[in-house]
Amino acid sequence: MRRRRSARDGFTLVEALAALAVGSVVILATVALIRNVVLHFDRGARSVTEIERIALAVERLAADFGSARFVTRTAAGGPAIAFTAERADGDRPAKVMFIGQANVLSGPQGEELISLTVERNGDAMRLVRRRAPWSGPRGRFDGVSLGDDVVLIEGLFDIEFRFARAAAGGALVWSTDFVGETTLPRFVRLILRDRSSGADLLGEADFVIRADAPAGCARSDAGIGCLTAGVVR
Secondary structure, three states: OOOOOOOOOOOOHHHHHHHHHHHHHHHHHHHHHHHHHHHHHHHHHHHHHHHHHHHHHHHHHHHHHHOOOOOEEEEOOEEEEOEEEEOOEOOEOEEEEEEEEOOOOOOOOOEEEEEEEEEEEOOEEEEEEEEEEEOOOOOOOOOOOOEEEEEEEEEOEEEEEEEEEEOHHHOEEEEOOEOOOOOOOOEEEEEEEEOOOOOEOOOOEEEEOOOOOOHHHHOOOOOHHHHOOOOEO
């Protein structure tokens, strides 16, 4: 005759092992779920932080380019605008330099020499802003020691600037450099291309140059002579 189990008999070894197996599966599933949630949250937080940083960089660039000054300098070919942009060449990084309005007064006119350099940092590229006080018409443009480094953008991007010149008939001609010109560019375009997808993250963001050109240069008969006053070196 089969004996009826009493309440004191407890669980068998097989039942205990089965319960442990079920409990282990539940624990592992819970850990995996928590891990996925944490990873997705961290990735999302990093994406939001990156987007916010790029937005702040674009805002900073818009303010800088919007404050570009119509200042002339002495170049090898004669008077030229104090706005230069050189494309990357070998070990030389792409670099943009111009005179703009400082947020905090750094000189008698509250103007500063601004440098924007596209540099490599391992596999990543970064856009670094540097500055130096500019003391006005007697100030130097070349060979100035720049400081206050600020990394505006950094990541697995391809970063490129392009500059629009006004051609005959009002058409715009875009190029990747701007050297020895006698007028400021009309627009500056920042291209921030994601290296993995090839997508332009900014959709060709254009910054408008609003310059305080001398009034004499607005005349139809004005020649290069209107640029000779207040030339810097």
